Amino acid sequence: MHSATPQASPLTPAIIFENVQAFQRTFALRAAIELDIFRAVGEGSSDVASIARHARASERGTRILCDFLVVSGLLEKVDGQYRHSPTSAAFLDPKSPSCIASIVHFLTLPEIRQSYDNLADVVRNGRTALPGQGTVEPENPVWVEFAQSMAPMMAPVAAPLGGIVLQGRSGPLRVLDIACGHGLFGIEIARQNPQAHVTGLDWAPVLRVALDNAQKAGVHDRYDMLPGSAFEVDFGGPYDVVLLTNFLHHFNVETCVTLLKKVHAALKPGGCAATLEFVPNEDRVSPPLPAAFAMTMLATTEWGDAYTFAELSDMHRRAGFGEATSHPVPMSPHTVVMAKAGE
Amino acid sequence: MHSATPQASPLTPAIIFENVQAFQRTFALRAAIELDIFRAVGEGSSDVASIARHARASERGTRILCDFLVVSGLLEKVDGQYRHSPTSAAFLDPKSPSCIASIVHFLTLPEIRQSYDNLADVVRNGRTALPGQGTVEPENPVWVEFAQSMAPMMAPVAAPLGGIVLQGRSGPLRVLDIACGHGLFGIEIARQNPQAHVTGLDWAPVLRVALDNAQKAGVHDRYDMLPGSAFEVDFGGPYDVVLLTNFLHHFNVETCVTLLKKVHAALKPGGCAATLEFVPNEDRVSPPLPAAFAMTMLATTEWGDAYTFAELSDMHRRAGFGEATSHPVPMSPHTVVMAKAGE
Numbered sequence: 001m002h003s004a005t006p007q008a009s010p011l012t013p014a015i016i017f018e019n020v021q022a023f024q025r026t027f028a029l030r031a032a033i034e035l036d037i038f039r040a041v042g043e044g045s046s047d048v049a050s051i052a053r054h055a056r057a058s059e060r061g062t063r064i065l066c067d068f069l070v071v072s073g074l075l076e077k078v079d080g081q082y083r084h085s086p087t088s089a090a091f092l093d094p095k096s097p098s099c100i101a102s103i104v105h106f107l108t109l110p111e112i113r114q115s116y117d118n119l120a121d122v123v124r125n126g127r128t129a130l131p132g133q134g135t136v137e138p139e140n141p142v143w144v145e146f147a148q149s150m151a152p153m154m155a156p157v158a159a160p161l162g163g164i165v166l167q168g169r170s171g172p173l174r175v176l177d178i179a180c181g182h183g184l185f186g187i188e189i190a191r192q193n194p195q196a197h198v199t200g201l202d203w204a205p206v207l208r209v210a211l212d213n214a215q216k217a218g219v220h221d222r223y224d225m226l227p228g229s230a231f232e233v234d235f236g237g238p239y240d241v242v243l244l245t246n247f248l249h250h251f252n253v254e255t256c257v258t259l260l261k262k263v264h265a266a267l268k269p270g271g272c273a274a275t276l277e278f279v280p281n282e283d284r285v286s287p288p289l290p291a292a293f294a295m296t297m298l299a300t301t302e303w304g305d306a307y308t309f310a311e312l313s314d315m316h317r318r319a320g321f322g323e324a325t326s327h328p329v330p331m332s333p334h335t336v337v338m339a340k341a342g343e
Numbered sequence: 344m345h346s347a348t349p350q351a352s353p354l355t356p357a358i359i360f361e362n363v364q365a366f367q368r369t370f371a372l373r374a375a376i377e378l379d380i381f382r383a384v385g386e387g388s389s390d391v392a393s394i395a396r397h398a399r400a401s402e403r404g405t406r407i408l409c410d411f412l413v414v415s416g417l418l419e420k421v422d423g424q425y426r427h428s429p430t431s432a433a434f435l436d437p438k439s440p441s442c443i444a445s446i447v448h449f450l451t452l453p454e455i456r457q458s459y460d461n462l463a464d465v466v467r468n469g470r471t472a473l474p475g476q477g478t479v480e481p482e483n484p485v486w487v488e489f490a491q492s493m494a495p496m497m498a499p500v501a502a503p504l505g506g507i508v509l510q511g512r513s514g515p516l517r518v519l520d521i522a523c524g525h526g527l528f529g530i531e532i533a534r535q536n537p538q539a540h541v542t543g544l545d546w547a548p549v550l551r552v553a554l555d556n557a558q559k560a561g562v563h564d565r566y567d568m569l570p571g572s573a574f575e576v577d578f579g580g581p582y583d584v585v586l587l588t589n590f591l592h593h594f595n596v597e598t599c600v601t602l603l604k605k606v607h608a609a610l611k612p613g614g615c616a617a618t619l620e621f622v623p624n625e626d627r628v629s630p631p632l633p634a635a636f637a638m639t640m641l642a643t644t645e646w647g648d649a650y651t652f653a654e655l656s657d658m659h660r661r662a663g664f665g666e667a668t669s670h671p672v673p674m675s676p677h678t679v680v681m682a683k684a685g686e
Contacts (some may be wrong), residue, residue, distance in 0.1 A: 283420065
């Protein structure tokens with residue numbers, strides 16, 4: 001509440017009210033993106049009338065929405081004029097190369113949101129209320145939307161991941177990118193190493209998105225596609241590097257170990273597995289974003305989780321790898337976990 | 344993001360990701376209340392197994408939910424053990440007399456949440472997507488739920504409001520409580536002044552909740568019921584005090600002025616109107632809770648708003664009242680606006 005100071009102030013229920021009403025923030029941001037409000041502000045519209053004109057929307061609705069965005073920390077308002085915050089300019093204005101506005105499409109898909117309608121039942125049963133295996137049900141079309149919508153969120157992570165993976169490796173390199181989605185991680189390695197050859201593995205409709213991105217990056221002549229399930233297709237190989245990005249969190253420990261054994265078998269001696277994950281601290285409640293990610297896995301999968309480094313490390317050990325190492329990606333909620341196959 | 348510090352740090356999209364995912368916080372809190380997690384913690388369950396047993400829920404679901412509540416600031420976790428924060432002990436444990444957990448029922452009613460499904464359309468049209476007048480459609484059953492669920496949130500405001508209204512007034516007092524809902528505001532005045540006689544006005548099914556509360560408070564012999572619409576029924580009177588609590592925000596300025604004129608006509612000379620409202624500052628983006636409340640009015644009404652004091656003051660003036668005065672309620676997002684009828 002506005003009068004509260006961090007310490008020694010009387011208790012108020014403000015944080016409870018804010019949590020109950022938090023859903024408004026999701027839908028306000030989505031509406032603002034749909035109405036192209038952030039482009040309007042970026043192009044200089046700073047009053048309600050001109051933003052409303054740009055959005056083809058009512059002035060009442062525009063004014064209330066824009067004020068709500070300011071309260072939510074997504075715009076600024078100075079002397080009655082709206083303007084970008086540094087963050088909204090960088091990440092919400094569609095003219096910015098780092099705009100991630102498209103993530104709202106995937107993260108508010110009806111299939112995803114439905115998972116939360118009866119969250120008490122999900123907690124009772126310990127698994128998603130979605131049919132079958134939830135979002136990892138074979139050929140689930142949400143992954144095409146994921147590949148398209150979430151790529152801008154992942155793009156800034158690709159270069160650091162590429163740097164970590166390629167450190168100490170040069171020359172010809174065979175890379176398998178498991179559940180590659182948008183393909184950006186494998187593509188980045190192909191860009192950083194002109195002798196790298198990447199095989200992207202995912203459902204066929206998703207691979208079309210990856211191939212499209214490989215073409216845009218000019219590396220499609222070194223990009224192969226391996227359509228199907230990571231648990232069923234023959235990986236081929238052997239590979240120097242296998243990427244497992246945002247994938248293990250969908251499964252339980254035993255399934256991860258089984259998959260990591262298959263990965264290990266597809267690696268050359270001395271080759272490595274590079275896993276990108278949301279890795280909370282051992283307390284499982286920090287840092288906020290990786291810790292909170294476990295909720296997404298509870299709501300949308302049967303057994304998924306945000307695994308700690310100790311858990312990931314143990315999975316790798318059980319699959320035959322050497323000691324895993326942890327490489328937090330700067331300015332991102334992600335961590336790269338690297339583990340080597342025996343030489 | 345965890346590595347970010349407030350100033351001079353590189354930009355991250357963390358706040359955008361948090362806003363997109365904010366709906367999870369609403370449904371996590373609702374699930375925790377449904378599963379009686381806060382009672383379990385209050386009774387001493389501090390590990391996943393015992394909380395899960397109390398909630399008759401899976402350990403996986405319970406652990407992920409409880410960790411998520413910690414990330415959301417609604418529980419604490421120390422050395423792997425969950426415990427109440429001072430705020431959750433006071434406002435979420437059902438054994439606490441100030442528990443407000445029931446507000447989640449009203450604030451996440453399907454009728455309310457639906458209003459946000461197509462918020463871009465609401466902004467375009469400048470009015471609720473709900474049929475008719477939205478939540479203020481005559482006899483809308485949501486107000487029975489409101490009267491039942493929201494009373495604990497309003498209870499702490501009743502005593503300060505009573506104090507402000509009764510200052511300088513003693514002896515026999517006739518009070519009209521318009522759209523009284525749970526009735527707590529009028530009831531509190533009857534408790535503070537044993538010669539006060541209160542008339543509660545609301546839809547008949549809502550008045551049953553108010554009368555029930557009047558009986559519990561032992562003031563039902565001084566409590567009358569006036570069923571119907573504030574815009575249609577004869578107020579009777581004349582009254583010394585008319586309460587307008589959480590009501591004007593549902594309507595546009597002209598409708599408020601019309602109603603205030605009717606209120607003015609029902610007051611004795613020197614009598615006063617006491618309005619309880621979410622009153623944002625003139626910038627309309629602070630304090631956070633009153634400012635954000637305008638979004639609820641956009642989504643659920645045709646013309647409602649969170650009015651500034653200048654606007655409320657002007658409405659009263661146009662209705663024939665003297666200068667209005669503003670009385671922020673300590674530790675609450677509410678403000679009492681007082682205005683006197685001419686003597």
